[in-house]
Amino acid sequence: MLSRPHGTVRGEGVVRSFTDVDEASAALRAGEVASLTGAIPFDVRDPAALIAPARLRTGEAPLPGTGPLSRRAISTVLHPGADEHRERVAHAIKRIVAGDVGKVVLARSVDLVLDEEVRPDEFIDALAGGNAGHNAFGVDVGAATGSGTWLVGASPEVLLRKSGSTVTCHPYAGSAARSADPAVDRATADELLASAKDLAEHAFVVDHLRERLGLLCDDIDAPSEPKLESTGEVWHLATPIRATLRDPATTALDLALLLGPTPAVCGTPSDVAAQIIRDVEGDRGFYAGAVGWCDAAGDGEWMVTIRCAELAADGRSLRTWAGGGIVEHSDPQAELEETAFKLRTVLNALGIAELP
Numbered sequence: 001m002l003s004r005p006h007g008t009v010r011g012e013g014v015v016r017s018f019t020d021v022d023e024a025s026a027a028l029r030a031g032e033v034a035s036l037t038g039a040i041p042f043d044v045r046d047p048a049a050l051i052a053p054a055r056l057r058t059g060e061a062p063l064p065g066t067g068p069l070s071r072r073a074i075s076t077v078l079h080p081g082a083d084e085h086r087e088r089v090a091h092a093i094k095r096i097v098a099g100d101v102g103k104v105v106l107a108r109s110v111d112l113v114l115d116e117e118v119r120p121d122e123f124i125d126a127l128a129g130g131n132a133g134h135n136a137f138g139v140d141v142g143a144a145t146g147s148g149t150w151l152v153g154a155s156p157e158v159l160l161r162k163s164g165s166t167v168t169c170h171p172y173a174g175s176a177a178r179s180a181d182p183a184v185d186r187a188t189a190d191e192l193l194a195s196a197k198d199l200a201e202h203a204f205v206v207d208h209l210r211e212r213l214g215l216l217c218d219d220i221d222a223p224s225e226p227k228l229e230s231t232g233e234v235w236h237l238a239t240p241i242r243a244t245l246r247d248p249a250t251t252a253l254d255l256a257l258l259l260g261p262t263p264a265v266c267g268t269p270s271d272v273a274a275q276i277i278r279d280v281e282g283d284r285g286f287y288a289g290a291v292g293w294c295d296a297a298g299d300g301e302w303m304v305t306i307r308c309a310e311l312a313a314d315g316r317s318l319r320t321w322a323g324g325g326i327v328e329h330s331d332p333q334a335e336l337e338e339t340a341f342k343l344r345t346v347l348n349a350l351g352i353a354e355l356p
């Protein structure tokens with residue numbers, strides 16, 4: 001299920017299930033299945049959770065959403081802790097200065113055990129109610145990670161939308177915390193828009209998308225300067241990009257595989273950054289991959305899998321993640337704080353006020 005400001009898409013019933021992305025993509029192109037929904041992992045060699053649903057049900061309005069839940073965390077384990085994350089960032093900056101990599105996105109995860117069970121549907125509703133755009137998603141990832149496991153989240157970031165021959169992307173990179181004080185909130189946003197460090201961080205993503213889109217598209221239109229957009233918790237730099245496919249039969253799933261993981265969640269060059277992430281963080285699973293859908297015409301929409309959690313079958317254990325792009329002028333303490341305010345999307349939906 002994907003909830004977006006312009007409507008919902010829900011895959012109902014399972015005709016066929018795929019853990020291999022290429023197999024799923026080939027089945028769609030061959031007309032063996034009429035549509036696909038689900039999640040692609042960060043590393044496409046890992047198992048995906050894609051299904052060909054019996055019906056792809058669309059709705060005109062987003063999920064209305066609900067208020068936050070009222071769970072408490074009875075156990076919290078951070079991977080890694082604050083000191084280790086700052087050290088990782090400092091080390092990444094050294095690699096950047098040495099010229100090994102231009103940008104790399106480092107993330108932390110948090111394992112929580114809740115005092116009371118949460119059902120995937122109520123979690124998704126709380127996530128949808130927590131942001132003005134009613135963005136939310138939920139995917140049964142049991143085929144990849146164990147029966148009963150769900151991936152839920154409220155990603156604000158569109159990897160791509162494809163309709164006919166038109167492709168649009170809406171990358172985010174460059175972040176600052178929202179504030180309850182309107183004056184502080186405005187000043188933070190203005191600072192973000194003028195920050196050379198954040199503009200550089202953002203440009204890596206736009207450059208990557210232009211280059212990859214250029215392989216399949218003409219008329220790539222991307223403004224030279226990003227604009228400000230926000231969620232309830234975070235300010236972002238954003239760039240709307242539009243391009244025209246040379247072959248309109250190219251599917252949204254194939255585009256997701258071509259474009260992602262972008263330097264918003266991985267880095268530049270992609271292969272070097274992905275290797276650093278694997279060495280430093282280990283397996284990311286579905287975090288920083290993509291969730292979405294694709295129909296028989298190849299139309300569809302894929303979101304970057306961020307501001308998300310993987311909920312275990314017991315309904316009480318979950319893992320959530322947050323990361324940030326590291327560039328030459330990043331500051332380890334600021335990067336640590338960035339992971340904390342990005343984690344708030346999931347924590348706020350659960351009603352958890354503070355992490356230890």
Ligand SMILES: C=C(O[C@@H]1C=C(C(=O)O)C=C[C@H]1O)C(=O)O
Nearest residue numbers: 173174175264306322323324325
């Ligand atoms: C990696 C995350 O977010 C991404 C990284 C951003 C950044 O570094 O500024 C901004 C938005 C996202 O593209 C995350 O939320 O975990």
